[in-house]
Amino acid sequence: MNIRSVIRGVGAYLPERVLSNDELSKTVDTSDEWIRQRTGIARRHIAAANETTTDLACSAALRALEHAGISVDEIDLVILATTTPDNTFPATATRVQARLGITAGPAFDIQAVCTGFIYALTQADNMIRLGQAKCALVIGAEIYSRILDWEDRGTCVLFGDGAGAVVLKAENGNGAEAGRGVLSTTLGADGRYYDSLYVDGGPATTGTAGFVRMQGKEVFKHAVERMSSLVAGLLEDQGLTTDDLNWLVPHQANVRIINKVGEKLNVPPEKVIISVEEHANTSAATIPLAMNHAVERQLFKPGDLLGLTAMGGGFTWGAALIRW
Template sequence: MSIVRSQVVGVGSYLPERVLTNDDLAKTVDTSDAWIVKRTGIKQRHIAADGELTSDLGREAALRAMSAAQVKPQDVDLIVLATTTPDNTFPATAARIQSQLGVTKGPAFDVQAVCSGFVFGLAMADNMLRLGQATTALVIGAEIYSRILDWNDRGTCVLFGDGAGAAVLRAVDGAGSNADRGILSTHIYTDGTRYDQLYVDGGPATNASSGHVRMQGQEVFRFAVNSMASSVRTGLEANGLTLKDINWLIPHQANSRIIAKVGETLDVPDEKVIVTVQNHANTSAATIPLALTHGFERQLFKPGDLLALTAMGGGFSWGSAILRW
């Protein structure tokens, strides 16, 4: 039976020019390069310039994805932006990006699922393309976490950075089998009982401030490994696939130890796991499209390869997307 699939036809990413190394951080907070690398695998992060906005990062990533896909603004009829750090409380930052790109058709809206945002955004766009509500979608993850960090808290400030990544999805006809190219399925979840284990202590309704990231690190670590691995298994089972069918595992780039543990839990060899966290730290909703772009630019993905994307973030939110390149 023929069905509509959402095929990834282009990806792109953008990192701000300024690089903040572990040694740079050690000058202002009680930490060291060795301490950070041992516990997180992170070597550096990028920091947005003064006056540089989330929309600026997202726009640049989108332009690069559109160039890779050979898509023009008039072709795009849906923009989904995953972000925790919007330019303004409202309107949606996606609306600003839509205007800057010269896109004039369809909706543009933000999705707030923290580090799982890009997977949630893929789910939203995929469903809309399947239903015929759009034909070509931009899914963007863009964050400026440097502005919601407590730079005196070494438990969080060493972990995050700024960046953006994007993917262009196009509706194509598929045969309805797991051999189809494109997104085979998405699976997204939330457990609000864990709201206070990873959150920002501010907001318009709370104290009229942007606040700072607060995290119970051990709880997040344990939940991240289990939830990410479980959601990948669910996605594979839904499509009649097994762990051995995975060509590339692309997990949320939060911490090298979490990434390694997820790969180990799923029995995916290290050489099939995309790891980029060392270069940009945790960029929340941007990490998966950054990793996708890393693999694409290095021609790691071959047509027909099976990619398993998975993420976990505040909320707690988590999920997976199973797609064939």
């Protein structure tokens, strides 16, 4: 039997508090015009003091389950991509599992920064194909506001808090829905660029959470090249071209990177999903947030080909082709 993992539902959650560019400009040397021109970001959501990554993840997961019409009793795998776990251990995914009332299968975190959701999706897809799971919750959830230096305008304007989730279910690829689902994925990393985007803390170094530090020009250059070449490579492997791509769903780092990736792939702007204006860079949560953005607007049609792509600290990178 040809088993394929199909996306059955998508969900998202953004914290109630909204921090606009104008409000941010009152505490750091910046302006709405400066931020919009360089990033395309208008606002970001900030988690409440008593909100945890678990809270955000569960809210997004419940919405994904509702959209899928699937009960928690069917879930037998929970993978949470996050850079901001509730605790050093156990994995935040286990807390999400317990709170949702899921009692079957494994639950674990994946840490690949902005590529985290693609890493998690790939792992879930592989486990489903191997018969190790039948129905998975794949979540990206972050509270970056807790690891930002709010006096560093080079980073604090870029990030926000949020969560997105998808429900992946095993389907017979030879049946009525033949062709649907995750077609292929690819992952990579190069630790030589570790210091280009990192957090200057951790339990084994400073004993503190630390703050995000970034070499912006280095990240920009590598992000554009990696994110575009990954999608092109996956399409070629499938005997497809960018003309076959209905939607490009890139990591929502900033609009300049997104536009450059689209240009390198020759994907028309109207086929590129952009949601960064509303929530800024939410790291592992941006791709499912962008997918939810598209689903809410009924953009994805059955049979559409989606190209997901991301690059994050490490450097890490990954991409996926999905038939909707």
